[in-house]
Amino acid sequence: MTIEDREAYVYRAQVRAWIEGNAEDPRALPADQRHTGAPAHFAMARAWQARKAEAGYACIAWPREWGGTGGTALQQAIFQQEETRAKLNFTYFMVGLGICLPAVIQHGDSAMRDRFIGPAIRGENLWCQLFSEPSGGSDVAGARTRAMRDGADWIVDGQKVWTSSAHHADYGLLLARTDPSVAKHAGLSMFWIDMRAPGIDIRPLRQMSGGSEFNEVFLSGVRVPDSQRVGAVGDGWKVTLTTLSNERLSMGGHTGIGWQEALEALKGVPGPDGPITEDAGFRQRLADWYVNANALQQLSRRNLAQLSEGDTPGAETAIGKLLWANQTQELASHVMELLGEYGVISDPRLAPLAGAFQRRVLEAPGLRLGGGTDEILRNIIAERILGLPPEPRVDKGVPFDALPVGR
Structure with missing residues (x-):
């Protein structure tokens, strides 16, 4: 040793x-x-x-x-x-400590750090990330929420969607367009906002699991002081890249239910020739899940090493998030299939593991969207890690207000 x-x-x-x-x-x-x-x-x-x-x-x-x-x-x-x-x-605290606060720390000023770090670490406040919009899909840089300068303030109007935990959050990190006359990546700025400020309307979205973890957020004439700007005017995309990298790090490093829970849930479930947990086909899958889980741990450890040295993890975080989301969906679906009639029991008092897999199989498709879709992540890996030619971009260098809308 x-x-x-x-x-x-x-x-x-x-x-x-x-x-x-x-x-x-x-x-x-x-x-x-x-x-x-x-x-x-x-x-x-x-x-x-x-x-x-x-x-x-x-x-x-x-x-x-x-x-x-x-x-x-x-x-x-x-x-x-x-x-x-x-x-x-x-x-609950993953968005704040894993995504928003690292960006505030890196790009914000000392007043922001003094105000938010301690309470967030102690779990005294919750954060949400206000990026996605109905018209944007995976094109985060295509944000249409506007922030117009009004003296020492900004007036924000727009709509965000798929915002995790907005209905519980105290603060949010908001991406808004401050200059539509320049190329889309150059005209963005980042702000932190009080989620209880006048003009903010939060509407939970009911999911097929029965829960409401995501929300629509409508912003109508929300007044945001310039002191709440994170980074320079026009540097919103730079701050966004920091948050997205940390989001993938947080998601890729989060284990949740895995191979151990699969074994526990399937304990006693009959297979074709004895307990399903002794079936050769199942044990091969179990071995694959185990290997992938350990690969995720090693990826997370490497990214955490960068973070502990004061660096921001880069494109490599896309690998962990892609692997984690796909394995989670595959594992949950397979366990539910093997549970058979037990899988249709939704009552947590009766279902194996209080219905953890029943909830996860319904939530899993969304995990492959949040933090970047599979397709976006594969492009990041191809272009930024493997050095392959980038996909053509017809909007490159074109002012945002000159781009066609609704096509």
Whole structure:
């Protein structure tokens, strides 16, 4: 055992002991409160985040000047693994700590950092990301939400859609067009906004799972002080790239339900020649899921190493997000197929794992859209990592207000 291995072993034992001594078990919640969005589940997540912050485990790999503890990427990965082992798969603070705050820290001013970092790390506020629009699809740079200068303020009008947790969020990171007379990427600016500001109307979207995690957000004459601008005027796309990279890092590093949960859910389910968990075909799939899960852990560790050194992870984050989203959908669909009649039970009091796979199979298609569609991610990998020729762009260099609309 090397010195590094020994240190990791000691750290893992320390983390495991701390988690066992400080965490509540989400499985002890009533069955109908064990899913994301349930009030008791959220209260437990918020208390856990505060406890982690107090002990220095909330943002281990963040540099100290960011409010982190200056730990290593390996330590961050170990803590996440131990959280997963303890079923502490809370995602409420992922958008704030994993996506929005790194961009505010990198591109915002000291007043923003002083105001937001501490409360966010302690779980005292929630963030959302206001990027996607009805007319934009994957073309984030085609945003039509306008921000018009009015003295020391900006007046924002427009519509955002598919905004995760907007109905719970305290703050949002908003991408708006401040200059339509230049090329689309050059005319964008980024702002943070108070989600309770006058003129903001949030409408939850009901999903086929029955939940409402996504929202439409309408902005009508919302007054935003220029002091809430993140980065320079016209630098919105630069800030956007930071957030998208961190979003893919957060999603690719998030395990959620995986091969261990598949084994647990299928325990006792009969197969053609005995328990399905002993079936050779299933065990081959299980091996594939296991290998992919470990590949994701290694990708996440490498990206966290960059983050802990103060760098922003690059295009490589697209690999992790692409692999994670596809594996999640394939795993959930296959488990549901093998569950057979048990798979149609939606009552969390009766369904295996309180209906975790029933919810996941309905949510999984959306995972391949959020944070970049499969097609967008493959283009990023091809062009920025493999160096292949870029796709032709007919809008390159064309002023945004000269682009055709509705075609």
